[in-house]
Amino acid sequence: MLFVFLFLPANLLSQLLLKSPKAKNIAMLAFSLVFYSWAGPRYLLLLLGMVLICWVGALLIQMWEGSPARKICLWATVGLCLVILGIFKYTGFLLGNVQSLFGVPKVIPQIVLPIGISFYTFQLISYVVDVYRGEVKAQSRYWLLLLYASLFHQCIAGPIVRYKDVYRDIIRRRTKSEEVSAGISRFTIGLAKKAVLANGCAVIADQLLVSDASALAAVPAMGMLLGAAAFTLQIYLDFSAYSDMAIGMGLMCGLHYRENFDYPYMSGSITEFWRRWHISLSSFFRDYVYIPLGGSRCGTGRQLLNLFVVWFLTGMWHGASWNFILWGLYFGVLLAVERFVLGKDGQRFLPQVLRHGGVLILVTFSWMIFKFTDLSLLGTAVKGLFGMNHNGFSSATVSLLFKNNLFFLLLCCAAATPLGKWLRGKLRKLSERGELFYIVNGVWEVVHPVLLLLLSAMALVGDSYNPFLYFQF
Amino acid sequence: MFDRERQNSILRLMKAVAFALAMVILGGAGLVWPRPDTSVVEKRKLTQFPSFSFASLWDGTFFSGIDTWYADTYPMREDLIAAQQEMEEHYGLRGTQMIGGTVADAIPTGDEADGAGGDEAEAGAEPTATPEPTATPLPDGTVHEIGEFVPGGIYITGGSAYGGYYFSQNGADSYINTMNQIYENIGDKVTMYVMDVPISASVMLDETVWADMGCSDEGAAIEYIAGKLDPGIKPILVYDTLREHNAEYIYFRTDHHWTALGAYYAYRVFCGMKGWTPHELDQFEMKTFAPDRFLGSYYTTSNKSSQLTSHPDTVYAWVPMATNDMQTIMQDGITYDWPIINDWFEYDDNNTYCIFAAADQPFSHIHNDTITDGSAIMVVKDSYGNSFIPWLVDHYEDIYWVDYRYTNNTVSELVEKYGVQEVIFEAATSLATGGSCNGYFASVGV
Numbered sequence: 001m002l003f004v005f006l007f008l009p010a011n012l013l014s015q016l017l018l019k020s021p022k023a024k025n026i027a028m029l030a031f032s033l034v035f036y037s038w039a040g041p042r043y044l045l046l047l048l049g050m051v052l053i054c055w056v057g058a059l060l061i062q063m064w065e066g067s068p069a070r071k072i073c074l075w076a077t078v079g080l081c082l083v084i085l086g087i088f089k090y091t092g093f094l095l096g097n098v099q100s101l102f103g104v105p106k107v108i109p110q111i112v113l114p115i116g117i118s119f120y121t122f123q124l125i126s127y128v129v130d131v132y133r134g135e136v137k138a139q140s141r142y143w144l145l146l147l148y149a150s151l152f153h154q155c156i157a158g159p160i161v162r163y164k165d166v167y168r169d170i171i172r173r174r175t176k177s178e179e180v181s182a183g184i185s186r187f188t189i190g191l192a193k194k195a196v197l198a199n200g201c202a203v204i205a206d207q208l209l210v211s212d213a214s215a216l217a218a219v220p221a222m223g224m225l226l227g228a229a230a231f232t233l234q235i236y237l238d239f240s241a242y243s244d245m246a247i248g249m250g251l252m253c254g255l256h257y258r259e260n261f262d263y264p265y266m267s268g269s270i271t272e273f274w275r276r277w278h279i280s281l282s283s284f285f286r287d288y289v290y291i292p293l294g295g296s297r298c299g300t301g302r303q304l305l306n307l308f309v310v311w312f313l314t315g316m317w318h319g320a321s322w323n324f325i326l327w328g329l330y331f332g333v334l335l336a337v338e339r340f341v342l343g344k345d346g347q348r349f350l351p352q353v354l355r356h357g358g359v360l361i362l363v364t365f366s367w368m369i370f371k372f373t374d375l376s377l378l379g380t381a382v383k384g385l386f387g388m389n390h391n392g393f394s395s396a397t398v399s400l401l402f403k404n405n406l407f408f409l410l411l412c413c414a415a416a417t418p419l420g421k422w423l424r425g426k427l428r429k430l431s432e433r434g435e436l437f438y439i440v441n442g443v444w445e446v447v448h449p450v451l452l453l454l455l456s457a458m459a460l461v462g463d464s465y466n467p468f469l470y471f472q473f
Numbered sequence: 474m475f476d477r478e479r480q481n482s483i484l485r486l487m488k489a490v491a492f493a494l495a496m497v498i499l500g501g502a503g504l505v506w507p508r509p510d511t512s513v514v515e516k517r518k519l520t521q522f523p524s525f526s527f528a529s530l531w532d533g534t535f536f537s538g539i540d541t542w543y544a545d546t547y548p549m550r551e552d553l554i555a556a557q558q559e560m561e562e563h564y565g566l567r568g569t570q571m572i573g574g575t576v577a578d579a580i581p582t583g584d585e586a587d588g589a590g591g592d593e594a595e596a597g598a599e600p601t602a603t604p605e606p607t608a609t610p611l612p613d614g615t616v617h618e619i620g621e622f623v624p625g626g627i628y629i630t631g632g633s634a635y636g637g638y639y640f641s642q643n644g645a646d647s648y649i650n651t652m653n654q655i656y657e658n659i660g661d662k663v664t665m666y667v668m669d670v671p672i673s674a675s676v677m678l679d680e681t682v683w684a685d686m687g688c689s690d691e692g693a694a695i696e697y698i699a700g701k702l703d704p705g706i707k708p709i710l711v712y713d714t715l716r717e718h719n720a721e722y723i724y725f726r727t728d729h730h731w732t733a734l735g736a737y738y739a740y741r742v743f744c745g746m747k748g749w750t751p752h753e754l755d756q757f758e759m760k761t762f763a764p765d766r767f768l769g770s771y772y773t774t775s776n777k778s779s780q781l782t783s784h785p786d787t788v789y790a791w792v793p794m795a796t797n798d799m800q801t802i803m804q805d806g807i808t809y810d811w812p813i814i815n816d817w818f819e820y821d822d823n824n825t826y827c828i829f830a831a832a833d834q835p836f837s838h839i840h841n842d843t844i845t846d847g848s849a850i851m852v853v854k855d856s857y858g859n860s861f862i863p864w865l866v867d868h869y870e871d872i873y874w875v876d877y878r879y880t881n882n883t884v885s886e887l888v889e890k891y892g893v894q895e896v897i898f899e900a901a902t903s904l905a906t907g908g909s910c911n912g913y914f915a916s917v918g919v
Contacts, residue, residue: 004500009493009496042531184492406566407564449488453496455560458553458560461544461557
């Protein structure tokens with residue numbers, strides 16, 4: 001609430017009133033640092049420190065052009081970033097596993113995960129590597145690199161923005177009215193997607209995919225399926241909503257972020273799914289891990305190894321828990337089967353409908369793995385999905401819950417498809433043909449952001465349940 | 474012909490202005506307009522602006538406190554929530570809705586029950602609930618249809634809300650042990666009764682309906698508890714009687730309490746145990762409060778369900794014949810003279826159940842001048858007891874009661890101080906076996 005209705009308007013006003021890019025950037029940095037400090041200024045020091053490491057590292061890499069020292073500097077900088085990320089994110093997990101195996105250490109330190117550390121660490125790593133590769137020049141001004149890493153639009157929830165994609169925008173900001181208009185639409189759509197749709201799905205999913213073992217075991221198969229479907233919708237609507245808002249806010253300020261989602265649930269294969277889901281993360285692993293490891297230009301064994309390294313890391317990135325590693329490896333196996341067993345011909349053999357259905361089933365199942373960090377709960381949930389908890393196929397509770405939210409779930413399904421985009425495109429085309437449609441389109445363009453803001457305000461007020469799923473990453 | 478590009482520019486400008494205005498209005502409202510500090514509907518104080526400290530600033534709790542304060546006290550909050558609820562009414566086929574509830578334990582029966590909990594008790598070896606003889610079969614008011622269930626484990630159908638009961642083995646055994654322990658403390662001084670009041674779904678709904686909803690058989694739970702109580706404790710078993718009368722207005726539609734009429738049937742069961750002839754309803758003066766205006770706790774919990782909005786309750790009360798005067802020490806520690814059936818203080822419609830026996834206070838007392846036999850009873854109760862106490866007035870010289878959630882007194886000291894001969898422990902079964910009131914009972918029962 002505070003962010004949407006006070007912080008953001010103040011930020012947009014500053015960007016509107018200030019004329020020079022430098023002034024805009026100083027204001028944007030100030031806003032971003034305040035935003036990041038909101039969860040406690042202590043994490044800000046970490047962000048400042050990591051940016052400092054990468055700023056110095058990249059400058060040295062650039063300075064030592066042609067020298068072997070630059071490679072050492074690259075590894076040292078990237079390694080330091082990963083060590084810091086590892087300390088904050090994985091210490092508890094690693095020590096917990098050591099403790100369960102060897103009984104030591106007695107006490108596991110409780111390290112709080114700084115918000116957005118996974119996102120900005122990867123952004124900074126991509127910057128350093130791109131400087132090393134010569135794809136971009138090192139930023140000589142620390143505060144501008146800090147602005148890149150801390151931009152509040154995407155700092156804590158993605159997408160993972162590459163420096164090479166935005167540094168021109170940062171330096172030479174141009175705000176076009178068409179982009180501001182598109183940004184307003186994109187932001188309000190994202191806000192409503194999060195506040196109304198994703199949070200609504202969360203209410204349904206949380207009633208069925210509960211964290212109490214006996215209650216979870218009591219959920220019948222259809223209940224588990226409904227819960228899994230609701231969570232599948234929730235996670236997409238939630239995460240893509242944040243990307244929508246980031247892209248929208250960026251457009252309003254003259255910053256262009258790449259798309260992070262491309263209707264992933266429309267995919268006909270798992271490979272395609274990962275080309276459409278969290279694109280900035282999958283492309284990061286592709287460009288900075290998979291291809292440097294040799295990618296697909298090597299033997300089958302090595303390709304398999306590369307694949308599983310990438311998917312192990314993808315799982316790890318999502319959280320310090322075995323279920324995330326399992327989740328990553330699950331996709332590693334599916335992708336390996338698609339590539340090495342089915343091949344392109346094997347996939348084409350199946351009708352389009354079956355391929356879509358198959359992907360949806362496999363992806364929905366993956367979100368069950370993703371949902372339960374407690375593996376025993378995961379086991380109960382998976383057994384429940386197949387009716388192995390001996391509690392029947394369905395219940396009045398489940399069928400009523402489904403009926404109660406039928407239209408809402410259909411709306412959420414539609415929101416996960418390009419239907420809205422298609423309808424908007426149609427309306428725009430029609431508006432070019434006649435005055436009536438032009439007026440209809442015009443009214444819609446002016447009214448829909450206000451309407452979505454109001455709907456979001458309604459949903460946000462008093463809605464204490466407002467978790468953002470990707471904060472833990 | 475207008476220049477289309479110019480038109481588009483104007484359109485984009487209008488869009489930006491509309492967006493900015495909406496942001497300014499919605500944001501400005503949060504700064505300029507008065508902020509509520511309490512929620513009437515939710516019956517709670519809203520979040521206060523956090524107090525500043527360097528520690529809270531450093532760990533982020535200060536700012537997160539501001540976030541919570543801003544959203545929780547946003548102007549027109551309740552109107553916005555109501556609008557949101559109105560929108561959610563269209564999320565699906567809401568004539569049949571169910572959300573919430575929990576997982577119930579199986580209630581031990583037969584040999585299972587013998588092995589569970591404390592010592593075997595022969596409940597009802599002495600006087601037990603005496604079924605009332607009825608000349609003609611009572612109409613069956615059981616509701617058979619599947620309806621709406623809203624957050625908090627409430628089932629709504631046909632404009633009425635019903636709370637579901639979920640048995641907990643641990644909670645029930647803990648409650649039984651607490652009662653037996655209390656009996657050990659006071660059993661030699663007083664006659665101890667235990668009255669477990671069922672929640673509305675158990676009484677009003679068809680058993681297949683609440684079973685489908687995953688609820689427990691509350692009648693069986695009450696029997697299980699009665700069977701495990703010390704043989705010296707006398708359970709007042711009201712479940713069957715209430716169920717026989719479920720065609721009558723014995724539970725509110727929009728509130729979790731029974732009505733005074735429901736409490737009256739419990740009183741008749743108690744009279745049966747005592748061997749008394751209960752007074753008939755027409756012997757009392759009946760008063761009507763908030764006619765078709767009372768929207769109680771279920772209305773709040775259901776976030777103003779439209780089904781309930783269109784079926785508000787009326788609160789009926791019967792004034793004791795001997796006196797309508799009582800004294801109460803309220804939660805502020807001050808003693809007040811108060812009417813038993815409060816016909817002078819106008820409560821907010823949503824709080825009309827408070828007209829009974831000064832609602833939930835730490836200690837209260839009624840002295841009945843018309844009886845001089847020295848009889849004195851104490852009721853240790855929750856809010857269900859409020860509408861039950863007035864029915865006792867015409868049978869005792871003195872009636873004392875404490876709300877176990879708010880009192881600092883102990884039954885032992887009160888029994889001794891006031892020469893009480895009988896004590897009734899009254900609790901809604903859902904609270905009793907939910908484990909939430911055992912701590913209270915344990916501290917008040919010493």
